[in-house]
Amino acid sequence: MPPGRLLPSLVLALFGLALAAVPGPTSWPAPPFSAERLDRPGAVLNLAETLGRRPVVLNFWASWCVPCRVEAPVLRDAERRYRGRVLFVGVNLQDTRKGAEAFMETFFWSFPNVRDPRGAVxxxxxxxxxxxxxxxxxxxxxxxxxxxxxxxxxLEAFLRALIGTPEG
Incomplete structure (x- = not known):
């Protein structure tokens, strides 16, 4: 982790945990976006091409985020189980390309990942x-x-609810 990134990572994580319990709108239209892919240099992912066709899971992460590292294997395993039924997309937020690519390699992520260097998405x-x-x-x-x-x-409970599969 780069010097000076631990404190921001911890602050974002604690702020994020507090937000997890804050209720919001139950449903709203997913904003489409196009972004440069990390997993396929030179390619662009256009979410509008997928919206309305199958469920999508967007995960916002950064290589310097400690909780993101804890969660990474959980996402990898779920994506493998739900491949073909749910599209997983990683959104790398305000990170370096080198850090993001190393993170994806470390956790063996094979699903699409895009860059969001300025936080627009x-x-x-x-x-x-x-x-x-x-x-x-x-x-x-x-x-x-x-x-x-x-x-x-x-995550399993959320995915089952997303695709309408009963518990069990």
């Missing part, structure tokens, strides 16, 4: 801290926003 999704995960239903509406690291059980 994060603002559109009302992100107040990281990690934040936004759940978008197949109709293109944000149905849940969770700020703070997700554990496997909570």
């Amino acid at each position: 994060a603002r559109r999704y009302r992100v107040g801290g990281i990690p934040t995960t936004v759940f978008i239903d197949a109709g293109g509406r944000v149905v849940r926003v969770w700020t703070g690291p997700l554990d496997p059980e909570r």
Whole structure:
């Protein structure tokens, strides 16, 4: 972690955990965006091409964020289980390309990841801290926003609700 990044990471994480319990609108249209992909240099991900076709999970993260590192394997494993049913997209927030690429390699992330160097996408999704995960239903509406690291059980419950699968 670069010097001087630990304190901002902790502050964002604590702020984010406080926000996780704050109620907000139950559903709102997911804002489309286009952003440069980290996992395919030179390519652009256009979320508008996916919205309304299948559920999407957007995870806002940074390589310098300690809670993001805790959550990373949980996301990787869930994406592998739900591949083809849910599109996972990582949104790397205010980070260096080198740091982001190393993070993705460390945690063996194979799902699409985009850069958000100035936080424009994060603002559109009302992100107040990281990690934040936004759940978008197949109709293109944000149905849940969770700020703070997700554990496997909570993520599984959120994904089942997102795709309409009963518990079990």
